[in-house]
Amino acid sequence: MTRTFSFATRLGASGEVRQRVWENDFGDGYVQSGGTGINTRSQEWSHQAVGSLDAGQEVCQIRDFLDEHEGYRSFLWTPxxxxxxxxxxxxxKLxxxxxxxFKISFTMKQVFTPY
Incomplete structure (x- = not known):
């Protein structure tokens, strides 16, 4: 079962949208380009939260959630x-x-998996 990240992080979370493209520059100013793959648009969001690392506190829960996913397991989140x-x-980063x-800082990167 996929878990959902539902913690409140600081206002001002910063997002960046990236497009995956290929380009061939033929000289004379002529460039040919196109999209790469079926998911050409992805997002990356930077987050921060401040609080205590005491058991049950939100920053502690965020850290535990991230540790549980070990850097390679995906989770659901709505930007x-x-x-x-x-x-x-x-x-x-703590x-x-x-x-x-403590201030916890991290970046969420959008990933795509087959259903």
Whole structure:
């Protein structure tokens, strides 16, 4: 069963849409190009959350969710203004903020799998 990432991360999460294309430059200014594969558009989103790593706290739950997926298992997530899709996170960064708080930073990359 595929799990869903439903945690609140900071407002201001940044997304980037990428297009997969090929290009041949023949010189004289003539360039031939086209899409590569059946999923030519993918998204990448950067996230941050701040909180305690104490058991049951949201930042701790986010870290545990990411650890559970081990960088290679996909999960469901709906980007702002988008539709649900499969994403992976390969690693994250923990920064101590003082007073027992930590900032967790990670990037979700959209992936495609056959159904």
């Amino acid at each position: 702002p203004g988008g539709v649900a899709g499969r994403y992976k996170v390969n690693g994250y 920064d101590p903020q003082g007073a027992g708080l």
